[in-house]
Amino acid sequence: MLSNFLKAILLTFLVPLATNSYAQESLDETADVPKEFSNFQQEVFDNLGLIFEKNSDELTAIQEKLSENLDIIFDNRSQELTNVQDEVFQNLENIFETNSKELSTVQSELNNLSEQISEIRLELAENKASIVKEAIEASENIVASGIKKSAGSVLYRLDAIEEEMRNLTGIIEELQFYTKNIAFDATNRIGDLEFRITELEGGDLSLLGNSRVIGGSVKTSNTNAELAITEKSNYDNALKLLNENNYELALLEFDKLIKAFPNGPLTVAAHYSKGDAFIGLTAWDQGVNSYLESFSLEPNGKYAQKALKSSYDASLELLKQNDFQVALIQFDKLIDITSDDTFLAGVYYSRGDAFTGMQDWKSALRSYLKSYELESDGNYAAKALKASYQTALMPLNENNFELAIIQFDSLINVIPSGPLLTAAHYSKGDAFSELEEWKAAGKSYLESFKLEPDGKYAAKALMNVGISLGKMQKINEACNILNRVEARFPRNQIVEEAQYEMQILGCS
Structure with missing residues (x-):
């Protein structure tokens, strides 16, 4: 069968060559083709048609048989690759399980060593002098091969433990490096297997994506993290x-x-x-x-x-x-x-004390008043108001009358009522008096009197209202006010001062 097929191929190539050669030689002699040659050519083409028709059927059968064999081969290869992949995963799991146990063992040893070091450090702190002495005596035991530990020498025990920890740390780092390499190599191999299987099965390679990372990842939470043994020990x-x-x-x-x-x-x-x-x-x-x-x-x-x-x-x-x-x-x-108001009330009060210590009266008053505003009925409220008044008085005592007036105004705007408000208005009147601003002084004294007509500052405030009017050359009004002092507070020592002021004004 194969020989007939090859003969047909040779005839396919030779006949056109012979035809072309013959046509070229007879072109000049005649344009007519010999009858014998035409019959021969026709016979050849008929034979070729029969050969190709027969061979076409045979090729179709061969192709079908080859396709069936390839399907069997691909199925076998796919199963083999699947088995290889399962084996690789199984081996990797065994490797990681083994490495995990080794790492756990090493970690446990490290934790034990850490606890021993902590105990030794404590011992070092408590017995420093004796340890140094032991270290000096132990230095005599140095030999060519290294340092020998003397009996009971804490220092050399510490050195040995630290050396062992360094060795264990090196082993852990090697294991980590080895494990990472295994995971990286295994991931690549699995990715390659997935690619080959998909390619053999005629799948879409663009849908493969990234291979699953061997070893996975561990997520930790700071909120629920367990105490590390070393951290707790330290x-x-x-x-x-x-x-x-x-x-x-x-x-x-x-x-x-x-x-x-x-x-x-x-x-x-x-x-x-x-x-x-x-x-x-x-x-x-x-x-x-x-x-x-x-x-x-x-x-x-x-x-x-x-x-x-x-x-x-x-x-x-x-x-x-x-x-x-x-x-x-x-x-x-x-x-x-x-933002805790109760806590901040105390902080602002103490802040006022700090400014008072620095004699920064303005800042001190602001801090005291802020303390009061944060908790007007709290533990620091009364103290803050009292400290505010004392702070406002300081510029007045230092003859800084303008600042004193500003301070008293700040205090008056915050204090709702009570003796401190009365005192603030009275002291504000004193500041205006020192500046010889009699009208403003008289208004402040009068406001103090009106707040508490029978209070601590009442008699003196009323007398100062009269004096202020006298300074403003309002003699009649001044005399009337001073007379009211004597009538309203007959047993008060201030009456003598009021009578003296009346004499100066020429009151009848």
């Missing part, structure tokens, strides 16, 4: 030092903890306890900063209210030490981070 050691009043070492341990676990579950507590350590060292300013850092990390957390109160108490210590500028800075920080 915090407990630092807290123990704090409770033993070993503040400097406690600060060092808290700083290490915060640096190692900046977002850990115990970070807020570490900042708060660090503030306690600073307070133990009477470093009030740094203590406040630590408390405020604790508050800022969790404004609604467990330590929030304690941190605010401790910050305020430490700021008060700065105030007692007459460190007014620093105290003001800390009071302002507290004002910026909270």
